[in-house]
Amino acid sequence: MAITVENSENISGEVEVSSSKNAILPILAASLLSDDKVTVNKVPEINDVSIIKTLINSLGVEVEESAKSICSFGMPQNNHPPYELVRQIRASFLVMGPLLARKGKVRISFPGGCAIGNRPIDLHLKGFQALGARINLSCGDVIATAKKLKGNHIYLDFPSVGATENILMAASMAEGRTYIENAALEPEVVDLANFINSMGGKISGAGSNVIKVDGVKKMTGANYTPIPDRIEAGTYMVAAAATAGNVLVKNVIPEHLKAIIAKLIESGAEVEEEKAQVRVKRNKKIKPVYIKTLPYPGFPTDMQAQFMAYLSRAEGSSVVTESVFENRFMHVQELLRMGAKIKTEGRTAIIKGTQEISGASVKATDLRAGAALLIAGLTAKGSTIISESEHIDRGYEKIVEKLSGLGARIYRKL
C-alpha cells in the first residue's frame, strides 16, 4: 500500500488527537491481570491495537468490541502466545509480566516492532528474575517460570519504558513490595499504573524514578480511558510548522508536549497552549536547532524523524543526536532522495537546511520514518509516493483523513 502526498503549504484547521498507542498497548496487556470485565474506551483503529487484541484473544480471554471500546474478561487459558503475532509488534512482549503473574509460566518468542536498533529484552528478564522467576531460552522462545513472584528492589540500568511496564505488571500481583528504581518516567507508564490501580492495584510513585508496588492477590474489573497520544499530537504540530500553517491540535495534555513545544518555538514557530489543545503556526523562516533525544521528560525519540524532515528546510544547519536507539536514522536515506542535505556520523545527524526539497518515490521503513516522509512530502515540490505505508497505519489513526481535513493533498493508493 502507498500514500501519495502533494505539496500542501499552509495547512490549517483543527485536528483531534486519538488515544495513545503506547498507553493502550500495555493497558490491554494489563487487562490480563483481571478475570472481571475490563473496558478500555476511546481505542483508536490502528493496526497495533488489532494485533494486541488478537493476541489477548488467542490466550483464551474473551474480547468484545463496541463503538470505540474494547472489553475483555476471563482468566487467560494459555501461556504461549503465537509467534506470528508476537513477532509483529514490540508491545506483544508486555503480556509476559501479566501472564507470569497469573499463570506461573510463560513461553514467548522475542518481540518485533519498529526496526530501529537491536532492542534487547535483558532488562525485562532481569526484572522477572529479581521477582523470583527462572528464565530459560529455547528455540527462539523465552520461558519464564515462577511458582510465586516475590517483591524485591529492582534497579534498571536504563529507564526502559517496556521493562518498567512489564515489571510493574508482574509486581502488581507478586507477594509483598517491589521498588523499581531508575524507572521510566514516560506518561504512558503513569497511565498504565493508573489503570492497574483502577483494577485494585497498589502502585505509587509512577512518573518519578522510584515506583513502589504493593502486590495484591486479585484485581477487579475496570472502565478506563487512556491518555491522548503525545506523539500523534507532536506529528501534527510539526506538520503545521513545516507547512507554515495554522493548526489547532485538540485533545492533548500540553504538559506531555513540553520538549516538542520548546523545539518548535526555538525553530521560529508560534505555539499557543490551552487546557487541552495547542495551536501551532509559523510565519517566520525556520531556524536551525539542536536536538538530543532522551528518556522523558527529554526530547522523545519518537519525534526525531519528523523534526528532521521539518529542519531539512531550515535556514542553516541543525544537529540531531539520537541517544535512545542505536539505529534510528533509516529515514535519512529516504529524505536524501527528496533532496534533503543530511550527513550522519554515528548517532548524530547534521541537517543543512535547503530552500527546496522535491517529491520522490520513498519507503516508510518504520512508523515514525513514515510520518517524517509525510511531513517532507507536504513541503516538497511535486508528488511524493510513500510505499509500505502500513508502517504508518500501525500508529496513526485515519492519518490521511485527518491531514486532508487540514487541507493537505494526500491520497491512498492500493
Ligand SMILES: CC(=O)N[C@H]1[C@@H](OP(=O)(O)OP(=O)(O)OC[C@H]2O[C@@H](n3ccc(=O)[nH]c3=O)[C@H](O)[C@@H]2O)O[C@H](CO)[C@@H](O)[C@@H]1O
Ligand atoms: C510500545 C512502546 O511503548 N514503544 C515505545 C517504547 O519502546 P520500548 O519499551 O521498546 O523502549 P525502551 O525504553 O525499552 O528502550 C530504550 C532503550 O533501552 C534499550 N533496552 C530496552 C529494554 C531492555 O531490556 N534492554 C535494553 O537495552 C533499548 O534497546 C533502547 O536503546 O519506548 C521507546 C522509548 O521512548 C519508544 O521509542 C517506543 O515507541
Ligand SMILES: C=C(OP(=O)(O)O)C(=O)O
Ligand atoms: C518505536 C515505536 O513503536 P514500537 O515500540 O511499538 O516499535 C514508536 O511508536 O515510534
